[in-house]
Amino acid sequence: MHRIAAEPLDVLRTRTSAKWRSYADDVLPLPVAEMDYPLAEPIAEALHAAIRRSDTGYNEGSRPVAEAFEGFAATRLGWQVDPARVTCTGDVSMGIVEVLRRVTNPGDGVIITPPIYPPFFDLVTEASGVVVEVPMLGGIDEGWTLDLDGIDAAFAAGAKAMVLCNPHNPIGLVPDGVQLAALADIAARHGVTIVSDEVHGPLVQPGVDYTPFLKASDAAREHGVAITSASKSFNIPGLKSALIVTASERGDRVRAALPYEVEWRMGQFGAIASIAAFTKGGHWLDGVLGSLDDNRRLLADLITDELPGVRYRMPDATYLAWLDLSALGWGDDPAAYALEHSKVALGIGTAFGSSVGRGHVRLNFACTPEVLDEAITRLAEARVSSVE
Structure with a gap:
């Protein structure tokens, strides 16, 4: 390599x-x-070309980015994404908040799994939810795993959603497909939603089996919403582009309920850079x-x-x-x-x-x-x- x-x-x-x-x-x-x-040269070239043609207006919508991601997801992640089931926004955090607002009511519990990306705590409260911590099991010596029993108990106690970090920041864990399918079964049993942050998905090391949540099972497709971006894997977080992906009619209703402005928060340069990243990076x-x-x-x-x-x-x-x-x-x-x-x-x-x-x-x-x-x-x- x-x-x-x-x-x-x-x-x-x-x-x-x-x-x-x-x-x-x-x-x-x-x-x-x-x-x-x-910066990856194809991204740099695409941005330079946009500057030369003064292409600094509003983005044209989700479809071009979604179609670029479709090919990238199939090739790099083994994941079949329907571009018609993608709504773009400014970044992954925005997507998480807006989805949580659609699938929870103010005061509902939202599960996160410490140690976890610090903004998750704030994103839950921004969405008017209440943080429910279910720490990862294990540790540095033996490795980590999701506490499925703890998550099940938290949903049984009234939590209505979970923000999954797949792969997990900061521990670098890649949950296996069996665990993700078991998590999806728990979500189905309780009628709740798993919001899967997959921004680090393209940064899985070769030889490690990575499963996007919506690929894990029929229950995952029914009860999951994935949010991803080229931002981390191609180092373009400042350009503002992310994708909210669904794979069921239930998920589609979540995207359909998003406010009109959510899609227009994607930056024009973010869209241009993401397309170049996904197709040529x-x-x-x-x-x-x-x-x-x-x-x-x-x-x-x-x-x-x-x-x-x-x-x-x-x-x-x-x-x-x-x-x-x-x-x-x-x-x-x-x-x-x-x-x-x-x-x-x-x-x-x-x-x-x-x-x-x-x-x-x-x-x-x-x-x-x-x-x-x-x-x-x-x-x-x-x-x-x-x-x-």
Whole structure:
């Protein structure tokens, strides 16, 4: 597999995105889910062409993006998507909120599974729901799994929806098809909806069997709504484009009830970039996956050599590592200690769930091997200083 090389720091620091403007120049910024790779050339060409023709008006609707995704989903994900059952919007978070508003009433419980992408907590409340936490079972040493009994009990207690993270951020878990089908059966039994965030789906490592939720079973198609985007896999989150996908008449009614403006929140550049990504970006994506595979393995070696006691399970998907730094003795929020003493910015573990995130951090390894090496070296030096 070929590799796409990440940009060097001097180039990256000219970017004006959040990752590169949130910290001082002496900090290595590894918390924000932006990749350090150069933009895929087909996407860059499509955007340059749009600028040259002053193509900066409103997007033309969901169909062109949906048709591009149809081919991508079939080829890359083994998933047959009907473009007529796709409604686009600005980003995955917008999609989650709008779908939750259609399938729940204010005050209804919505299940999430910590440790989980921190905005999920806010998205549920934005949709006027009440967060119901059902933490993942297992852990770094043995691996994780969905707590199906806990989810069943939460639905029995009155929860009306669940936001599934498939693949799971921050632990990099790819739930298998059997588990997803079992989850769908639970949803069918309780007459509830599974909203599946699949934005990291294209970032599953080769050899790992990935099942989009709507592919898992007839019950999943009936009770599921999938939301996905090119944003993470092609590093274009600022361009604003996502897809809300259904596969049943029940799901279609959810999309049909979406406010008119939901579709028009998709940016024109987001639509243009997504079409280019889905139709011409495969070679670039393969190269990125190769580089991410190298880095997830490099991180394991670096931790073994320089940070003994730190616990890490190599993710099967995403470019994010969930690290247990408890052994370093840096308290419940080791990210704060790391930022102050090593000038390495990491994701704050407790933001992913206060009950499961203490002593943990999230690290973004979509960077050069040199940056990853330097980050672990800095953390190791801070460890030495903290015990002297």
